[in-house]
Amino acid sequence: MPLKSSLCYSVALATVATATLAPVASAATFNFSYTSSLGTITATVDGTLQPDNNTVFVSSISNTTFNGSPAPALPLTGSFVAFVSGSLTGQAVLSLDGSGLDFIACNTTNCNDGFGFLTAGIIFPVDLFASGAGYGSVSVGEPFVLANYSLTTVPEPATVLGLLSVAGVGLLCKGRKLEG
Template sequence: MPLKSSFCYSVALATVATATLAPVASAATFNFSYTSSLGTITATVDGTLQPDNNTVFVSSISNTTFNGSPAPALPLTGSYVDSILAGGVVTGQAVLSLDGSGLDFVACNTTNCNDGFGFLPAGLIGPVDLFASVGGYGSLPGGEPFVLANYSLTPVPEPATVLGLLSVAGVGLLCKGRKLEK
């Protein structure tokens, strides 16, 4: 095997091994979108992906928009169920999921929630999952049935993951280019 090919093979193998053996971190940032009968809410969600690779424990929500315009900031997140049981005070663990199942989430501007939205799981006040919003997010305080097709929560790739994939592609192109030179 020529020296150049051997070197290229070694670099490619080391790059793939590094990318494969590197510890996989849970995605911490997600792109969120939901379209209700009044419009579309988008946001950036920070949270921890749980071991089931579906459930996300939400720690914060930012960069919210409603129908494409900046919407009021929502510094408080919690469990919709726990918040109702606590007399309307935002409390508990906010939960979203990648596939839209098991949502128990409320995001509000203040503890009495003049602006905000949330997802209430079936069972507490009705037989179906609900979406509700108030203030700058449209007025659906009683809620409407949750529509799975209108919901999206997707992980944002971490920069290290993107760089790792680019380096693997770069080594592949380098090796391909060296073969063509022969």
């Protein structure tokens, strides 16, 4: 095997090994969107993806908008079930596929403004969405519509750089192969 090919192969193997063996963080950032009967909410959600690769324990929500305009900040998140029971506590839960939602995000502990989701059977017989004035004021709630819900993972910069480096080494090796 010529020296150039051997060196190219070694660099490619090292790059793939580094990208593959890099530790996987369980904490992640997600893009969130939901369209109710009155408009669309978008936000950035920080949380921890659970081992089932679907459930997300939410730690914070930021950059919220309603119908494309900045909406009230929601520094508090918790369990919708706990809130209905009288306090803004408990683990806020969203999911990638829209199942198992128990989430409320609020501007104050009394939740003067914000929005939330609740899966059927926990308290109400249907999946539910509710929101305050800054998010369309669906305060009595309306049925949750799965087709209007989206929670997707934002790729981590290290993952993107790893993939780009693998592609770069591949192109470099291909270019050298054509020269030789």
